Amino acid sequence: MELKNRFIRSAIWEELADEKGHVTAELIKHYIELAQGGVSTIITGFSSIMEFDQPTNNMNGIYDDVFIDEYKGLTTIVHEYNTNIIMQIVHGGSKWGPSAVEHLITKTTPKEMNKKDIKEVVQAFGDAAFRVKEAGFDGVQLHVAHGFLLSMFLNPYYNRRKDDYGGSIENRAKIVFESYKSVRDVVGEEFPVLVKVNSEDFMDQGLTAEDSLYVCKALSEMGVDLIEVSGGSYSSREGEGPIRGNLDKKEKQAYFKEYAARIAEEVDVPVALVGGNRNMDIMEEILNQTNIEYFSLARPFICEPDIINRWINGDIASARCKSCDGCFGVRNGCQYI
Ligand SMILES: Cc1cc2nc3c(=O)[nH]c(=O)nc-3n(C[C@H](O)[C@H](O)[C@H](O)COP(=O)(O)O)c2cc1C
Numbered sequence: 478m479e480l481k482n483r484f485i486r487s488a489i490w491e492e493l494a495d496e497k498g499h500v501t502a503e504l505i506k507h508y509i510e511l512a513q514g515g516v517s518t519i520i521t522g523f524s525s526i527m528e529f530d531q532p533t534n535n536m537n538g539i540y541d542d543v544f545i546d547e548y549k550g551l552t553t554i555v556h557e558y559n560t561n562i563i564m565q566i567v568h569g570g571s572k573w574g575p576s577a578v579e580h581l582i583t584k585t586t587p588k589e590m591n592k593k594d595i596k597e598v599v600q601a602f603g604d605a606a607f608r609v610k611e612a613g614f615d616g617v618q619l620h621v622a623h624g625f626l627l628s629m630f631l632n633p634y635y636n637r638r639k640d641d642y643g644g645s646i647e648n649r650a651k652i653v654f655e656s657y658k659s660v661r662d663v664v665g666e667e668f669p670v671l672v673k674v675n676s677e678d679f680m681d682q683g684l685t686a687e688d689s690l691y692v693c694k695a696l697s698e699m700g701v702d703l704i705e706v707s708g709g710s711y712s713s714r715e716g717e718g719p720i721r722g723n724l725d726k727k728e729k730q731a732y733f734k735e736y737a738a739r740i741a742e743e744v745d746v747p748v749a750l751v752g753g754n755r756n757m758d759i760m761e762e763i764l765n766q767t768n769i770e771y772f773s774l775a776r777p778f779i780c781e782p783d784i785i786n787r788w789i790n791g792d793i794a795s796a797r798c799k800s801c802d803g804c805f806g807v808r809n810g811c812q813y814i
Pocket residue numbers: 487488489490491521522523565620622623673707719720721751752753754773774775776777804805806807
């Protein structure tokens with residue numbers, strides 16, 4: 478896959494699919510706007526690999542072969558603008574989890590998965606990736622971050638299992654490695670397979686930076702093509718989740734940079750940094766001083782879908798995004814700018 482620049486649109490739940498996850502005219506329009514805006518690669522909003530698991534409303538589906546033709550239409554249009562499009566695939570862990578532990582925020586308790594369930598999820602990741610490739614996407618990204626199912630397995634607070642999927646980080650990561658392998662076996666060596674991972678969970682008994690590094694190194698050795706480094710989840714301490722506000726001070730921007738820089742130093746695959754990238758000088762400094770090679774942005778594209786063209790054309794003022802999170806549920810777009 479070739480990238481025309483170092484900017485990636487990180488995954489954003491668009492809330493534009495229909496209630497079963499099917500493509501709508503609005504979703505296509507949204508992606509055309511983004512593809513026209515200059516970004517090298519768009520990562521879709523998280524897309525559900527099992528029909529019963531839809532952690533949010535109107536999210537994209539990829540749980541059935543019927544989706545293949547619908548997405549072919551989408552990828553064809555995006556490619557007309559010389560832009561890559563990658564689908565992010567997810568199991569939300571909304572009803573199934575590693576252990577029957579009540580979620581700190583949603584207060585729901587998932588069913589503790591048995592080994593048959595784990596096998597089904599691993600298989601569903603592979604099946605979804607097959608559809609992604611058939612539909613003409615440029616790559617697939619496994620969502621291993623933000624407290625969804627795979628990230629929950631990595632987290633010792635939510636994963637209390639006593640079998641070989643719980644305990645040590647090697648065990649907690651087993652379902653991640655199996656899902657990656659299931660995807661790779663189906664799409665082959667040449668098709669880009671990306672992961673979005675948490676650098677740390679930022680909560681008591683969450684995934685630590687050391688354990689995250691172990692997971693990234695192992696995935697790198699297994700042949701993953703790019704690691705996008707994020708962090709946190711709904712369960713994180715106040716202000717330490719993946720989507721942070723208050724980025725006026727430059728020091729607060731690019732908030733996972735130390736973690737991503739360390740990972741980039743220790744793995745053999747490209748690393749993208751996501752979270753609070755707003756200013757060209759800061760990104761350039763990170764590019765020059767670390768091994769981080771790509772910069773993912775999410776919220777800035779909601780109010781400025783053409784931000785990359787603006788930067789390319791010489792207006793390098795910071796993203797206009799105020800990082801206020803008023804956009805949550807992109808259907809309404811940015812209400813403040
Ligand atoms: C409305 C909204 C929806 C999001 N949906 C997803 C998603 O589907 N998958 C994902 O990995 N991250 C999702 N994120 C997180 C972003 O990809 C990104 O990690 C985070 O917003 C930090 O980057 P930013 O500061 O550039 O916004 C979402 C963020 C927002 C604001």
